[in-house]
Every structure is written in structure tokens, then in C-alpha cells.
Amino acid sequence: MNTIPEWKFPAPAQDFVSKxxxxxxxxxxxxxxxxxxxxxxxGWNKAEVSRRTGVxxxxxxxxxxxxxxxxxxxxxDDVNNWLDxxxxxxxxxxxxxxxxxxxxxxxxxxVYNVLLQSQLTAGFTMVVLPSGAGKTTAARHFVDxxxxxxxxxxxxxxxxxxxxxxxxxxxxxxxxxNPARLVRAIGRKLQRIGEGSLLIVDEAQNLVPxxxxxxxxxxxxxxCGVTLIGNEDTGTAFLKDRGSIASRAQVLTRFxxxxxxxxxxxxxxxxxxxxxxxxxxxxxxxxxxxxxxPGALRNIxxxxxxxxxxxxxxxxxxxxxxxxxxxRNRDMGELA
Numbered sequence: 447m448n449t450i451p452e453w454k455f456p457a458p459a460q461d462f463v464s465k466x467x468x469x470x471x472x473x474x475x476x477x478x479x480x481x482x483x484x485x486x487x488x489g490w491n492k493a494e495v496s497r498r499t500g501v502x503x504x505x506x507x508x509x510x511x512x513x514x515x516x517x518x519x520x521x522x523d524d525v526n527n528w529l530d531x532x533x534x535x536x537x538x539x540x541x542x543x544x545x546x547x548x549x550x551x552x553x554x555x556x557v558y559n560v561l562l563q564s565q566l567t568a569g570f571t572m573v574v575l576p577s578g579a580g581k582t583t584a585a586r587h588f589v590d591x592x593x594x595x596x597x598x599x600x601x602x603x604x605x606x607x608x609x610x611x612x613x614x615x616x617x618x619x620x621x622x623x624n625p626a627r628l629v630r631a632i633g634r635k636l637q638r639i640g641e642g643s644l645l646i647v648d649e650a651q652n653l654v655p656x657x658x659x660x661x662x663x664x665x666x667x668x669x670c671g672v673t674l675i676g677n678e679d680t681g682t683a684f685l686k687d688r689g690s691i692a693s694r695a696q697v698l699t700r701f702x703x704x705x706x707x708x709x710x711x712x713x714x715x716x717x718x719x720x721x722x723x724x725x726x727x728x729x730x731x732x733x734x735x736x737x738x739x740p741g742a743l744r745n746i747x748x749x750x751x752x753x754x755x756x757x758x759x760x761x762x763x764x765x766x767x768x769x770x771x772x773x774r775n776r777d778m779g780e781l782a
Contacts, residue, residue, distance in 0.1 A: 452491055452492060453482045453485055453486055453492075456510070456511050457512065458474075462514065465518075466519075470518050473522050474509075474518060474522055477525050477526055478510060481495060481510070481525060484529070492506065492507060499524060501524050505521060506521075509521045509525070542755065545747050545751060546721035548587035549580075549718060549721050551580055551710075551713070551714035552709040552713055552714055553575065553579050553584070553709060553710075554583070554584040554714070557575075557580070557581050557585065558584055558587070560673065560705050561585065561595075561644060561646065562588075563702070564703075565671040566671075567642075567671065568642060568669045568670055568671050569665070569702035569703065570661070570671075570672050570673075570701055570702060571672075571673045571701065571702055571703045571704070571705075572650075572675075572680060572704045573585075573674070573675045573676075574677065574678055574679075574704065574706045575677070575678075575705065575706065576677065576678065576708070576740065576742075577677050577740055577744070578740065578742045578743050578745060579708055579742065580743045581675050582648055585597055585675055588644075588646075592644070593641070594641055594642065594643040595644045595646070596644070596645055597617070597645075597647075597648055598616075598617040598645070598646070598647055599647075600647060600649050600650065600652050600657075601649060602652050604652075605653050605654050605657060606656070606657060607660050610661075611660070614645070615631070615632060618635045620632055620635050633667060633668040636664055636668050637670060638670070643671065644671040644673065645661075645671070646675060647661065647674050648675045649675075649676055650674035650675055651679040652676075653680075658674070661674070662700055665700065666700070711737060711742060712737060715734060715736075715737030715742055716730075718746055719733050719734070719746065726766070729765065729769055732773075733749070736749060736773070749769060749772045750772075752772035753768035754768075756768045756771060
């Protein structure tokens, strides 16, 4: 939304200037200038700023146009308090700890290679690793750094063929409301001549057998790569006794690669700990203990983030007391 034309500094009405006095008028000018800068930065119109400041629409309109007839000091105070709170929030947000960017762990490198093979060979592949192993992080990094790649996440609510197709259409920016034409529209978006494309389906353990078979259809007909990413239950509907024998055979014979083993989970955990800049031996030992729990890398990252926030608030560096408190507050159980 282009809101810049709405935000022009007005020439205040003469009655407005006369009534409120030079000091309060000067304060109004400075506040309005700050409001205009903030509004333009965020793309907010006057109605949105009015809502955020808590100043009624009519009052804010008159105030911002330089013709407010009421007590100017009161509105100035409200706007000033909002601006100060906004700047304080921005300052806090800027100082909050941020998780390290993608780390090429041993597991991350293997996931990356599976995705690359799937894209280059139009393969049908599967990554089935424990929760928190870093597979989704690696997949998102791949999508961010490679052309013609998309990642869609399915849930128990979108596990059916139609639910999955709707999710894929949203991710691929496909606009087709006729269900009969939806598969073809998605397939055309995935199909590329001379350049490989890749569709990554995350949380794939939620998919029903028919949905997985539909993904196999995209690989066969439209020559695109498809990778299923999920936990150890991914694909068990086909690997065990669900679905028809024919459809199981069709899918199982088309998986070019199935990554199901972490090469060095302890080493991956240590790389993440190092990336966070944790060097204290007691802290490293504690976090390495978390690596033996389910959801290893995710739990290490979230625990360090929570500890970093606590340490920041106390004006201290992260120590073992912050990490143990963060783990306890997350109610994740005792470490051996």
C-alpha cells in the first residue's frame, strides 16, 4: 500500500497556532515529523497509526492536520508515549539473541546432498531423521540458495490429496480454483525444460498413502524432483501394510534415495554450541547432554536463546545457571 501521499506535513491552521502556544506547537511539529517517518517506514496509513497510538480517529486526523481544537498537550503526550514505546521495543528487538545462520553440520550436508541429487536428477527421495536433527533448517537453506525450489509444510489438517494440493498451490503461487485442473496447474509450475526443479514436502509423516502417490505422479509426469522430509514415521503407510499393494510397489520402486541415519549427531551438536559462542566447559557439557535427548539441535538452540534473554536482562554473560534455568522453565525433564 502506498501511503506516502497521505503523509505530508501540513500547514497548521492559524487558530491552532494561536490557541496552543509556541512551545506546544514546536513539540507538535517534532512529534508529527517522527510519526511521519515511522509511518512511511512501516507503510502505515493514518487509520493504522491512530489504532496503534490509541488516539481516536477523528482526534488523530485533526492533530495530524494541524487543526485540533482540544487540549494539544494531552494528544502530544499520547503520541509521544507511543513513539517512545515503539523505539524502546525496536531497541529490545535489536538486542535479542538470534540463532546462528545455517550451519553445515554433517547431517545438514547429507540432507543438502540428497536435495541436490533430487533436483538435478528429477528424483523421488526421502529424508527421515529424528525430530530436531536440523533437516528442515537444511531444507530451507537449500530453497533460499537454489533456483526453482519450493518447500511446503503439511499438517494433520492437510494430509489428504486435496488438502496437500491446496497447500502446494499456495506455496507455488498457483491460482486454480477448479479441483479437476489443480493437479495439472501445479504440475506445469513444477515442470521445467533444461533446468531442474524441486518440491520439498516437510512434515511428510502426516501424508496419507494417496497423497504420497500423487507426489510420485508429479515426478513421473512432470519430471521434477520431490523430496519428502519428516520423522521416522514418514512413508510407513507404504513401507508397512497400508495402501494397495500396487500403489506401494509404485512408490517404493521410485525412491532413489532414503536418508535415515544421522552421521555424527554429537558432532553436529558441538558445531551448534560453537556457533553460539559457548566456550565454558560446564556450559558445553550441559548442552552436550541435551544433544542426547529427542529434538537435539532444536532443544539446544531454544535453550540457549532463552538463557541468552535471561542473561541479557540481568546484564550478564550466559552461564550454567542461565542454561539450567532455561531448561527447567521449558519443562523438558531431567538430564542424565
